[in-house]
Amino acid sequence: MSASLPHLSAAQSENLREELIAYALTHGLVVRPQPSFLADNPGGSVVVHAPVALHPSEFPKQAFDHAKEIQTGYNELYAKIANDEDFMSRIMAELAPVDDFMKKLWELHLTVKARGILQPLSLGLFRSDYLLHSDSDDLLSARIKQVEFNTISSSFASLATLTADMHRNLASRGFYSPGNPEHYNLPENPAMRAMARGLAQGAKAYGGKTPVVMFVVQADERNVFDQRWLSTCLMDNDGIQSYRVAFTDIQQRCSVSADGTLTLQTPDGEVEVSVVYFRAGYGPEDYKSDREWQSRRLLEQSKAIKCPTVITQLAGSKKVQQVLSDSGIVERFIDTQDAAKLRETFVGMHSPDGSPAGQEACKLAMEQPERFVLKPQREGGGNNIYREAIPKFLQSIQRDHWAGFILMELILPPIQHNAIVRQGSIYSASVISELGIYGTILWSKDGTILNNDEAGHLLRTKSRDTDEGGVAAGFACIDSPSLV
Amino acid sequence: MSASLPHLSAAQSENLREELIAYALTHGLVVRPQPSFLADNPGGSVVVHAPVALHPSEFPKQAFDHAKEIQTGYNELYAKIANDEDFMSRIMAELAPVDDFMKKLWELHLTVKARGILQPLSLGLFRSDYLLHSDSDDLLSARIKQVEFNTISSSFASLATLTADMHRNLASRGFYSPGNPEHYNLPENPAMRAMARGLAQGAKAYGGKTPVVMFVVQADERNVFDQRWLSTCLMDNDGIQSYRVAFTDIQQRCSVSADGTLTLQTPDGEVEVSVVYFRAGYGPEDYKSDREWQSRRLLEQSKAIKCPTVITQLAGSKKVQQVLSDSGIVERFIDTQDAAKLRETFVGMHSPDGSPAGQEACKLAMEQPERFVLKPQREGGGNNIYREAIPKFLQSIQRDHWAGFILMELILPPIQHNAIVRQGSIYSASVISELGIYGTILWSKDGTILNNDEAGHLLRTKSRDTDEGGVAAGFACIDSPSLV
Numbered sequence: 001m002s003a004s005l006p007h008l009s010a011a012q013s014e015n016l017r018e019e020l021i022a023y024a025l026t027h028g029l030v031v032r033p034q035p036s037f038l039a040d041n042p043g044g045s046v047v048v049h050a051p052v053a054l055h056p057s058e059f060p061k062q063a064f065d066h067a068k069e070i071q072t073g074y075n076e077l078y079a080k081i082a083n084d085e086d087f088m089s090r091i092m093a094e095l096a097p098v099d100d101f102m103k104k105l106w107e108l109h110l111t112v113k114a115r116g117i118l119q120p121l122s123l124g125l126f127r128s129d130y131l132l133h134s135d136s137d138d139l140l141s142a143r144i145k146q147v148e149f150n151t152i153s154s155s156f157a158s159l160a161t162l163t164a165d166m167h168r169n170l171a172s173r174g175f176y177s178p179g180n181p182e183h184y185n186l187p188e189n190p191a192m193r194a195m196a197r198g199l200a201q202g203a204k205a206y207g208g209k210t211p212v213v214m215f216v217v218q219a220d221e222r223n224v225f226d227q228r229w230l231s232t233c234l235m236d237n238d239g240i241q242s243y244r245v246a247f248t249d250i251q252q253r254c255s256v257s258a259d260g261t262l263t264l265q266t267p268d269g270e271v272e273v274s275v276v277y278f279r280a281g282y283g284p285e286d287y288k289s290d291r292e293w294q295s296r297r298l299l300e301q302s303k304a305i306k307c308p309t310v311i312t313q314l315a316g317s318k319k320v321q322q323v324l325s326d327s328g329i330v331e332r333f334i335d336t337q338d339a340a341k342l343r344e345t346f347v348g349m350h351s352p353d354g355s356p357a358g359q360e361a362c363k364l365a366m367e368q369p370e371r372f373v374l375k376p377q378r379e380g381g382g383n384n385i386y387r388e389a390i391p392k393f394l395q396s397i398q399r400d401h402w403a404g405f406i407l408m409e410l411i412l413p414p415i416q417h418n419a420i421v422r423q424g425s426i427y428s429a430s431v432i433s434e435l436g437i438y439g440t441i442l443w444s445k446d447g448t449i450l451n452n453d454e455a456g457h458l459l460r461t462k463s464r465d466t467d468e469g470g471v472a473a474g475f476a477c478i479d480s481p482s483l484v
Numbered sequence: 485m486s487a488s489l490p491h492l493s494a495a496q497s498e499n500l501r502e503e504l505i506a507y508a509l510t511h512g513l514v515v516r517p518q519p520s521f522l523a524d525n526p527g528g529s530v531v532v533h534a535p536v537a538l539h540p541s542e543f544p545k546q547a548f549d550h551a552k553e554i555q556t557g558y559n560e561l562y563a564k565i566a567n568d569e570d571f572m573s574r575i576m577a578e579l580a581p582v583d584d585f586m587k588k589l590w591e592l593h594l595t596v597k598a599r600g601i602l603q604p605l606s607l608g609l610f611r612s613d614y615l616l617h618s619d620s621d622d623l624l625s626a627r628i629k630q631v632e633f634n635t636i637s638s639s640f641a642s643l644a645t646l647t648a649d650m651h652r653n654l655a656s657r658g659f660y661s662p663g664n665p666e667h668y669n670l671p672e673n674p675a676m677r678a679m680a681r682g683l684a685q686g687a688k689a690y691g692g693k694t695p696v697v698m699f700v701v702q703a704d705e706r707n708v709f710d711q712r713w714l715s716t717c718l719m720d721n722d723g724i725q726s727y728r729v730a731f732t733d734i735q736q737r738c739s740v741s742a743d744g745t746l747t748l749q750t751p752d753g754e755v756e757v758s759v760v761y762f763r764a765g766y767g768p769e770d771y772k773s774d775r776e777w778q779s780r781r782l783l784e785q786s787k788a789i790k791c792p793t794v795i796t797q798l799a800g801s802k803k804v805q806q807v808l809s810d811s812g813i814v815e816r817f818i819d820t821q822d823a824a825k826l827r828e829t830f831v832g833m834h835s836p837d838g839s840p841a842g843q844e845a846c847k848l849a850m851e852q853p854e855r856f857v858l859k860p861q862r863e864g865g866g867n868n869i870y871r872e873a874i875p876k877f878l879q880s881i882q883r884d885h886w887a888g889f890i891l892m893e894l895i896l897p898p899i900q901h902n903a904i905v906r907q908g909s910i911y912s913a914s915v916i917s918e919l920g921i922y923g924t925i926l927w928s929k930d931g932t933i934l935n936n937d938e939a940g941h942l943l944r945t946k947s948r949d950t951d952e953g954g955v956a957a958g959f960a961c962i963d964s965p966s967l968v
Contacts, residue, residue: 011751017527022712025531026512033530038522043501043908046517046532047509173719178752228506235657267495268662424527 005055005176016054016175017426023169024049028229029162032222037423047225050159051477053461054419054426055176056167056186057433059481060132063144064187064457067130067437070345071454073338074128075441078151079452080333081320082122082312083445085113094353095319098404099377101284102317108297109310118260118303120445123202123275125195125307126316127154127436127458130345131411139414140484146345147411147434151316152308153282156478157191157438158229160458164189164480185483191438191456196233198440199277201451202305203240205442206274213242214264214273216250216299218280227279243271247280248288250295260303273304282313305442318406319377322349347411352394353403365407366391375406386410418461420477429463433479436460457481489539489660500538500659501910507653508533512713513646516706521907531709534643535961537945538903538910539660540651540670541917543965544616547628548671548941551614551921554829555938557822558612559925562635563936564817565804566606566796567929569597578837579803582888583861585768586801592781593794602744602787604929607686607759609679609791610800611638611920611942614829615895623898624968630829631895631918635800636792637766640962641675641922642713644942648673648964669967675922675940680717682924683759685935686789687724689926690758697726698748698757700734700783702764711763727755731764734779744787757788766797789926802890803861806833831895836878837887849891850875859890870894902945904961913947917963920944941965 008016024030030047038046081087088106096103127150134142168186170176177183203211213234215227227244234240243266245253253265254273262273276299280286287293300310314320324330325346330339350361352374365372374385374393385393387410394402413432420427436458442450462476492500508514514531522530565571572590580587611634618626652670654660661667687695697718699711711728718724727750729737737749738757746757760783764770771777784794798804808814809830814823834845849856858869858877869877871894878886897916904911920942926934946960 009751015751021527021529022709025514025529026709026712026716028510028512030509030531038530041908043505045505045509045908046522046530047514048530173725174752225506225510228510232510241657267493267499268658424525424529 007177012175012178013426016170017421019173019175020052020054020166020170020421021049021424023166024052027162027166028225029159029166030225032224034222044224048423049421050163051420051422052163052166053477053479054421056171056184056480056482057416057418057431057459057461058139058484059433059435059459060140060142061185061483063132063142064435064481064483066341066344067128067144067435068454068457070338070341071128071437071439072452073334073342074149075124075126075439075452076449077330077334077342078126078149078312078315079122079124079441079443079449080447082309082315083443083447084333088311088314091317091319091323092314094403095317095377098401101287102314102377104293105310105314108293108300109314112297112301112310115301117445118301119305121202121205121305121450122309122312122443122445123198123305123307124151124312124439124441124443125154125198125277126151126439126441128439129434129436131413131432131434133347133411134414135412137414139416142414144345144435145347145411146321148318149316149321152313153279154436154438155223155226155279156436156458156460157195157456158226159223159478160480161189161192161456162229163478167480186480187483189456189480191458192229193233193237194453194455195438195440196230196237198442198451198453198455199230199275199307200234200238200240201440201442202307203274205450206305208272208274210271211240211274212264212271213240213275213277214304215242215244216247216276216278216280217244218286219246219248221279241271247286247292247295250298251291254298256298256302260301262299262302262304273302275305275307276302277307317377318375319351322351322406325349348409350407351403352405352407358403361407362402365394371410373408373410375408377404377406415464418479420461420463420475422475422477427463427475429475431461431463433459433461433481435481491661496659496662497910500654501905503657503659504536504538504650504654504905505533505908507650508536511646511650512709513643513650514709516708518706528708532907533905534647535904535906536647536650537961537963538905540655540668540964540966541900541902541915541943541945542623542968543917543919543943544624544626545669545967547616547626548919548965548967550828551612551628551919552938552941554822554825555612555921555923556936557818557826558633559608559610559923559936560933561814561818561826562610562633562796562799563606563608563925563927563933564931566793566799567927567931568817569795572795572798575801575803575807576798578887579801579861582885585771586798586861588777589794589798592777592784593798596781596785596794599785601929602785603789605686605689605789605934606793606796606927606929607682607789607791608635608796608923608925608927609638609682609761610635610923610925612923613918613920615897615916615918617831617895618898619896621898623900626898628829628919629831629895630805632802633800633805636797637763638920638922639707639763640710640920640942640944641679641940642710643707643962644964645673645676645940646713647962651964670964671967673940673964675942676713677717677721678937678939679922679924680714680721682926682935682937682939683714683761683791684718684722684724685924685926686791687758689934690789692756692758694755695724695758696748696755697724697759697761698788699726699728700731700760700762700764701728702770703730703732705763725755731770731776731779734782735775738782740782740786744785746783746786746788757786759789759791760786761791801861802859803835806835806890809833832893834891835887836889836891842887845891846886849878855894857892857894859892861888861890899948902963904945904947904959906959906961911947911959913959915945915947917943917945919965
């Protein structure tokens, strides 16, 4: 352990670590331990504090405000994309040959559509993720560049709120700057309550006798308390009951009647589900057999409001993001002025496919790989190929599979110093931070938007050495911004 | 696992267990795992939910109200006993020959007194513990009988408040009585905030520049979050800073100046301590060498307000409790009407010493052991001898050590059915419950009482098979009363 705040003594750093861990453990800022650390966790009764930043990382206020300001524009853009069958059909025509998972999702959508869509309303709990980009490594003048737009299972809203509360608490008690407690500008983070409010709006709009939200979850989820806090908010703030159902148990516990009513078997009897909230099913790992595909179809064809629908999930593919970067596309969906503000966050994106532009992209990737990251089209993080590893990777796969990837210009984020507190220990590191802005939107197939809100933020910080973004895997953590 | 609420289905019981554990883990109702379960707990970063009752146990409202009503009377009684050097001197004359720990505490008190007491104020954070007694096993007509009166390290106030909150939350959501959510009468439990307020009153009365509370703790404490929550309340409700110092580190980090000022070395420099709050030092296990005795003397001779002073700790000995049961003693200290209400909670207590009454008590113990429990004089729980084990135990020790014990008539508590949720599993059992009422009092050597308050409650429930009371050791748990 080394001190990450150079002005703190060893004793002050140790004290800060102890107080931080105590705060996290008493305020529910927790996750289940990794099985490698604790093989047997009886009844899920044991938890560890979530990996968090020792102190808030600096983030330029202008960039933070920009990201928040455009979130409702992004919400609207993706809602409209999900409503545009023709547009998505053209996207999928390109994606299907190279991505089997996307293909199957699209087929599922078409099957259900052919039977007739019973629920005109869709709910989105989105998160737009950005890195700061600066050619000069100057933090203050850095601008946000979009990394990806998540349309399914946007996680960490609750833990982000709790981390912001924790950092503000520690700062106000002077742990970061002894003798000068009010050093930081730490914004409130309403993410937890705002995302729960989004679910509540959907549940109420469904119009059933009793609003009910069903969380579809992974059976072995470690980040379960992030989800539990949303349930707590749903109950405390709106009196709305929610149930957790493992994706693998859907068929056993759910049924859909002729009119599309989705009924869930609970310990207290049957309930009608208003909103299906997916915290599973976002990647191919969750579809181990045909059984899970049947489960997804069962839910999709019901008249419950899906968060998200299959087509909304597909709208979050990186292929869509890449096509939007072509000129004039965003402007087809939303107001030109709004579109311009979104465009400021775009980076160069190329599809290494068979088109003339695609062939140009392939050449770029082979000759100047250090400028790029190669990402698979599908959602869920992981498996990104960076810089010099790109040519070798492309050569290792079939040529006609190249179109399953997107070549993105690398964003050059300013580097800061922070420390990651993970399983009780402090790891000091050079770090970069990724800002996520949450958004909730409830819209109808006819284009009506019932609610559209920016819904708080997430700052994830990772050591410069790890190229992957997930907090759970590797040395990344939940942070909060100190606005400068 | 078997269902403890017979009207619940297996699925409902399982659901209740999951929701209970999730609530506990998200709301800081936690303890450190036992080393036997988790040998390595890096940075204390791993916690398990506290052992709790699956549902509230029934408790007669008349008995609960009686216990709360008399708490300020008990607070006053013990404050006045601690002020009465002559009375305590006579008690210690009997105890010293048979209890080396008590003897050394008393000698410490006399040494410090001889140098001059620098702080006239004393702070008590007390807890009076009761069992219900009923000859007929009828709960409604059962009366409270005092088991012991704790004058040092009265624990579980925070976890008791959190458990009451949890039971109320689960009840309001219908987990105990599906379809009939408002079945229980569950009183609010202010214990956590009320005990912290007691500390705050002491810290403010000290009159220093900045009020500071020092928690003296055991280095290997598992029940650390019960204490952490008091610190959190101190800061949140009164802006009062507190520090945790291991009893073994006192000499290294504390010093007392000529005028009695107690100075603590903190990571941010030196602070003057207003209140020394002992959550260690209550039993001989904490005094492994002369070093700890020196630490205790250092603190005692300072002008910081002690919670408690050594003589207040000694006033909580069972010998005092036994002497109070003799006629006319309570009435020497407090108002006769108040005394009568306290007396209703007394059980027969005898000292098996050399006096004529003592010899009668010895005879009783040998001939009718099934009516009694034999308790050592010293504080801290454990090592009680029950019923038929008493004669054999007395014969195994020297005759002149018998006076180190108190023979108490056994209380016959009504038996209920409940279940203990412990490390993720449910253990269904026949149980008995022990009610503790907290009290805080701040008083002066001249007899002035500055504050005197009842301060919430604790219900501890244990399986009928375990005869020991500690929640940490064995199958006991924190519960909350459902008033009937």
